[in-house]
Amino acid sequence: xxxxxxxxxxxxxxxxxxxMAWLSACHKWSYSPLSPSQAVSxxxxxxxxxxxxxxxxxxxxxxxxxxxxxxxxITGGRQASSICEIERLExxxxxxxxxxxxxxxxxxxxxxxxxAALCGFDENCFEG
Numbered sequence: 001x002x003x004x005x006x007x008x009x010x011x012x013x014x015x016x017x018x019x020m021a022w023l024s025a026c027h028k029w030s031y032s033p034l035s036p037s038q039a040v041s042x043x044x045x046x047x048x049x050x051x052x053x054x055x056x057x058x059x060x061x062x063x064x065x066x067x068x069x070x071x072x073x074i075t076g077g078r079q080a081s082s083i084c085e086i087e088r089l090e091x092x093x094x095x096x097x098x099x100x101x102x103x104x105x106x107x108x109x110x111x112x113x114x115x116a117a118l119c120g121f122d123e124n125c126f127e128g
Contacts, residue, residue: 047090050088051085
């Protein structure tokens with residue numbers, strides 16, 4: 001029974017938390033020096049648009065006329081931003097400088113959590 005609990009703990013808690021940390025650390029928002037039309041035409045899956053009144057993330061962005069149109073992440077509704085009002089446009093880029101230390105750190109922490117889950121508070125865990 002105890003082995004089942006350990007397995008469930010690893011499967012439902014440790015592994016998803018580890019994957020979430022890895023995925024969130026791998027990318028960052030990077031300013032695009034291109035014009036908004038050119039940046040969107042390169043085909044990113046999402047862009048972060050900053051206008052004087054708001055900052056919004058648009059999924060599946062496309063240029064239509066003088067606007068960038070995309071869907072919103074939570075509601076799925078459509079949002080349009082006029083290209084002439086965009087102050088800053090950012091795309092998601094892979095970030096090595098954060099990914100490597102995060103992967104190493106999460107791996108070490110995960111190892112300790114797994115070890116604690118397997119041994120519990122048993123003082124004789126490491127004795128042969």
